[in-house]
Structures are given as C-alpha cells and as structure tokens.
Amino acid sequence: MSEKIKAMIMSAGVGSRLDPLTKFIPKPLVPVANKPVMDILFEKLLSYGITDVICNTYYLADKIIDRYKENNLGINFNYIKEETLSGTAGGVKKCQYFFDNEAPFVVLSADGLSNADIKKGIDVHKKSNAVATIGIKKIAKEEVPHFGVVVTDNDGFITEFQEKPSVEEAKSNYINTGIYIFDYKIFDYIPENTFYDFAKNVFPELLKEHAINTFEISEYWSDIGTLEQYKQSTTDLFNGLCSFAHSPIKSNACASYISDTSFLPEDVKFKGFSTIGKDCKIGNNSVIDNSIIWDNVVIEDGVVVSNSVIASGCIIKGDVYSSVIGANEVITEQALKI
Numbered sequence: 338m339s340e341k342i343k344a345m346i347m348s349a350g351v352g353s354r355l356d357p358l359t360k361f362i363p364k365p366l367v368p369v370a371n372k373p374v375m376d377i378l379f380e381k382l383l384s385y386g387i388t389d390v391i392c393n394t395y396y397l398a399d400k401i402i403d404r405y406k407e408n409n410l411g412i413n414f415n416y417i418k419e420e421t422l423s424g425t426a427g428g429v430k431k432c433q434y435f436f437d438n439e440a441p442f443v444v445l446s447a448d449g450l451s452n453a454d455i456k457k458g459i460d461v462h463k464k465s466n467a468v469a470t471i472g473i474k475k476i477a478k479e480e481v482p483h484f485g486v487v488v489t490d491n492d493g494f495i496t497e498f499q500e501k502p503s504v505e506e507a508k509s510n511y512i513n514t515g516i517y518i519f520d521y522k523i524f525d526y527i528p529e530n531t532f533y534d535f536a537k538n539v540f541p542e543l544l545k546e547h548a549i550n551t552f553e554i555s556e557y558w559s560d561i562g563t564l565e566q567y568k569q570s571t572t573d574l575f576n577g578l579c580s581f582a583h584s585p586i587k588s589n590a591c592a593s594y595i596s597d598t599s600f601l602p603e604d605v606k607f608k609g610f611s612t613i614g615k616d617c618k619i620g621n622n623s624v625i626d627n628s629i630i631w632d633n634v635v636i637e638d639g640v641v642v643s644n645s646v647i648a649s650g651c652i653i654k655g656d657v658y659s660s661v662i663g664a665n666e667v668i669t670e671q672a673l674k675i
Contacts, residue, residue: 357663
C-alpha cells in the first residue's frame with residue numbers, strides 16, 4: 338500500500354454476552370487458542386503493513402492499555418479512554434484526530450475473528466468513491482435471524498439493511514461483518530459528543546446518498562461475542578477453518594489439543610479439541626474433553642472437565658460438565674455435576 342493506511346479497533350464494549358468470562362477481563366483480551374483476540378487482530382493488520390492503530394477503551398480500559406502501551410508486536414499503539422460509552426460511531430468520532438484526511442482507514446470490531454482480505458476491501462473502496470465500504474459474508478439462510486442482513490444492487494452498493502429478519506422476511510443471506518473501510522468524509526455524518534451508532538444513525542443517512550459499497554469475504558469470519566460462538570471458534574481453529582499463529586497442535590488417536598503449560602502428567606486423557614493456557618496444574622488421571630482452560634488453573638487428580646470453559650485462576654476439585662466458570666472460582670466436589 339503506497340499511502341499510509343491507519344486502523345481502529347472498537348474496544349469499548351462491556352462484553353456482557355460473554356459473561357462470566359468478561360467479569361475481570363475486557364472482551365479484546367479474551368483468548369482464542371491462548372492468544373488474546375486483540376493480538377490476533379494486530380497481527381492481521383501488520384500482515385497488510387498497517388502499523389498505526391488506535392483503540393477506544395472503556396470497560397476495564399487499563400488492562401488493555403497496560404498490555405499494549407509497551408508491546409513487542411510491532412504496532413504503534415494509540416488509545417483513548419471513554420468516560421461514558423459513545424456508540425460505535427461516537428467512539429470512532431472521538432478518534433478523528435488520529436486519521437489523515439487524505440486516506441481511507443480501517444475499522445474492526447474487537448469481537449470479530451477473521452481471515453478476511455483487508456487489502457481487497459481497501460482496493461474496492463478506493464475504486465468506488467463510496468463513503469463507507471462494508472465487508473459482507475454469505476451465510477446459510479437459516480442463520481440470518483441472528484445477524485444484520487444487507488441487500489445490494491448489481492454493483493455491490495447497499496440498498497437496504499434488515500436487522501435480524503426471519504428466514505421468510507430476509508431478502509438476502511449476506512450479513513454485515515463489522516469490518517469497515519471509511520473515507521475521512523464519514524466524520525461529516527457523526528456529530529460531536531453524541532451517542533451515535535453506525536447501524537441506527539449513520540448508515541441510514543448514507544443509504545439515502547447511495548454511498549455504502551461492499552466487498553465479499555470468502556475467507557473465515559466469526560463473531561465471537563457470544564459464549565457459543567466463542568467456543569465454536571476453537572473448534573473452527575482445530576478444523577482448519579481459521580488460521581493465525583499459535584502454539585503447536587498436539588494430537589493422539591482421539592484428541593487434538595494446544596497446551597502452553599510446560600508439564601502435563603502422562604496419564605491425562607484428552608478428548609476432542611481442547612486448549613490449556615500457561616502455568617496450569619493438571620492432576621493425574623484427569624480428563625480434558627472439548628474444553629477451553631485459561632491460565633493459572635488448577636485441576637485436581639481424577640477430575641473430568643467436559644465441554645466447558647474455565648477462566649484464569651480457578652481451582653477445580655470436582656467434575657465440570659457443559660459449564661462456563663468465571664475467573665478465580667473454586668469448584669467443589671459437588672458443584673456442577675450432571
């Protein structure tokens with residue numbers, strides 16, 4: 338890219354749909370295969386030569402800032418701290434000072450995991466003279482009630498948005514992925530110091546001017562903002578659907594797993610797909626089955642953890658099935674058995 342393209346990651350959300358995992362950690366730092374989502378996004382931007390990035394922070398802001406203000410990821414990390422939430426567009430407006438008025442810029446959501454070709458989106462945007470270009474993804478028709486649907490004309494410009502329509506009402510099965518390329522003119526559509534949302538406030542105005550283009554994402558994309566999708570993203574990784582740098586996958590006859598813990602007893606039994614974070618203590622004769630285990634977790638001897646997510650600092654003394662355990666919990670022998 339000849340001109341200097343900058344990017345923003347929208348990072349202010351509370352992440353309530355991921356509760357209890359986000360009780361003590363902001364959504365951008367939730368790990369996928371032991372790597373925070375924001376690390377993955379930074380690496381993606383770096384692969385396209387985008388080094389100047391700004392994030393708007395609000396919920397547990399200092400945890401994000403402390404991690405990245407002196408990082409070794411190669412990113413020129415910038416941030417603002419919002420005192421109150423401003424909406425998606427309002428948060429971008431507060432970062433207007435960061436962007437160059439002669440170049441388009443990229444905006445990503447902190448809960449989007451994707452292998453989307455961002456350069457393709459930038460190229461499409463530059464050729465179209467649109468104010469906004471949105472990455473869209475084709476999904477199965479039965480999934481459209483969970484997403485915002487976009488309807489386009491033959492040139493790829495959006496003519497209509499449908500917010501979570503029924504299968505019968507949906508006019509398309511393409512969805513808005515929250516991957517945006519904006520012209521600097523976007524700031525003319527966002528007032529100062531006002532709670533403002535792209536979907537509710539900005540895009541309806543741009544529709545009137547036929548000013549929203551699209552680029553199709555054929556690569557992997559997932560919104561990991563819900564517990565179900567978060568767990569699915571790990572399965573997708575093991576199945577080779579999404580790709581990013583991570584620790585090696587180890588496999589045996591009935592399982593594949595990623596472990597950043599240096600020592601695992603030989604008699605630990607793995608099933609399905611699982612990840613284990615750093616500095617965990619896994620007991621003898623324990624079973625790890627299709628589960629995501631964060632850092633510094635203790636699992637005692639003989640314990641079964643199945644189809645569950647265990648956040649950092651937990652002590653697991655009893656079997657855990659189909660559960661999500663927030664950070665620093667102690668699970669007794671009687672808890673969460675089925």
